[in-house]
Amino acid sequence: MLKAFKRSPKLFTLRVQYTHDWNREVVVIGKTTSPTVDFYFRNRSHQVQKYTEIDISRDDCLAQLATSITRGCLIVLVRDVPLSILKHLADANMMCAGVVWFFDDDIPGAHLDQLLPKPYRKSLSSWYKKASPLLTKLCNKIWVSTAHLAEKYQLPAETVLPPCQILKEKRPLVRCFYHGSSSHQEDWKFVLNVTRKVQSRNLNTWFELIGDHSLYKAVRGIPRVQVIHPMPWPDYLTMTASRTMDIGLAPLMNTSFNHSRSHTKLIDICRQKAVGVYSDRFPLSKKIEESNAGLVVDDRVDSWVEAIEYLMQLDKQDMLNNANQLVLDVESLSRVLSEGV
Template sequence: MTRALIVQQAANPSTEFFILPELEKRQCLHEQYRLQDAPPDDRGEFDSVVFVRYLTPQWRRWVERNRARLGRVVLFMDDDLLDLKAHAGLPWRYRWKLLKLVWRHQRWLKSIGAELWVSTPWLQEKYRAWQPKLVQPQSPHPATSAVKTLFYHGSSSHYDEIEWLYPVIVQVLERAPDLVFEIIGNQKVRNLFAGVPRVQVLHSMDWHSYKALLARPGRTVGLAPLLDSPFNRARSHTKFFDITQAGAVGLYAAGPIYGRIVQHGGNGLLLPMDQNAWVEAILRLVNDEAYRLQLLDGARRTT
């Protein structure tokens, strides 16, 4: 099999819809690098190097040093990135990004004999002088969706609980690739989870919007951690009703708050605030559908 290098700004739909299927069709093994990564030190022995939308001077220098050892060099674009007139009306920051990361490199790309791959017949016709290759998209999504949703819907007053949950979520998502985590939070929460894959941070919303959110199907396990503090001792157990309304099974902090309504193993799980115990309990609930449905039935009968 041949060997390809994909260079991209970050994980993105362009690569998954277009580039990966094309390389698979060509029976190419591939490695993926980000634009900000240092290029590989193996002197560039690749049959193909594909720049997805963007490139940088650092990668240009690497190509120039290793051009004799490279096969094809490719720029792939799925927007009109090479015509400044087409960028009129776009936000100035985005226009500057296009100018810096792709437009100014097109002459260099042509000078080294790079290929142009495009996503649509319109782009293929517009840039026909470059003899671009039209790449057909394929779905990166599995035939049947098996993704499950783990969620925590605490308010900003629960930031200590959110920080406590962070290592739990990281471990769970590493061990359960079919799981996504949903949380409501502000920019501080977004920054906390920025490096964790499959985390969806929702904006805060009013009560009517939140009730509509809970009515949408698709959630699997709801979390209700609670650290011991003077403020938290006055909490109620209403999260039990929210989690059950969402069609999910709850994992609750053991203690007098949730102990008022949750019977461990009957209508949810009550656990001490031990992060390892929460990781294992979440994974059991996610993986044991029969057990989860049994607990959900108990929760619905409680409400």
């Protein structure tokens, strides 16, 4: 048996009853980009007639609730749903079949675990203290992730929802990247628009971006994007020389500083065995186009999205060979150092 917990926390009391029959529709409300939704709900979506996710981080979350909650649906609240949403649901005259609170960490008991980071412990315990009255008004069921949680809170065994395997995307992952510095501000704005649109249209693309915390905040909400902190040149060279990527981006917005750029981005892309999408004002853009060493496009976001999607379907080896040869050809033209003074 589970040992007694000192000052053992208690769950809120289930008092609500819903009278509508379940229509086999489920509405999951939570952080939809979290591992919790993936492990416990998304990959069970085939078990119900209709499965809907409401992302609590979206500005139009409440509007989505209004259109997604149907007569007889089952609502699942995942972990620490914001109080504003709980209040909205509690005040709404819902015709649902039931409301479930699901938690996969010991949120009610977080305040007692001194080994948890203090900000994390404080955040969870503060939320639960304020949310409990609202959950009491809303929920007629509680689900947990483990038998330990069920035993601790005296819940029936059938309330345990174990994690399930996460289904992998069958298509190969396409790894795209843009590595800009702080001097590429206008280029960054453009790349973010391109990334956002590519990711909304494709499930098998991954973007790697190099930037600071402001970039990290800017990409929040865009799926499958990794932001790497800027690194010293030797470290960057080692990283890029030891791996293979798929598509590199080399935008060049119309700024006075950009007019003096060289074609080093072409070299960086080739080093990673990738093919590139280049601005039509990029140095060597005409040669790149003539020699089929990459795709050259204008400054429209849709042009870049279409170019990336075209390269995703292409056997890149010929284009990569052409790009490497172009780099060598340009290098061979200069005699500045060899001729000296």
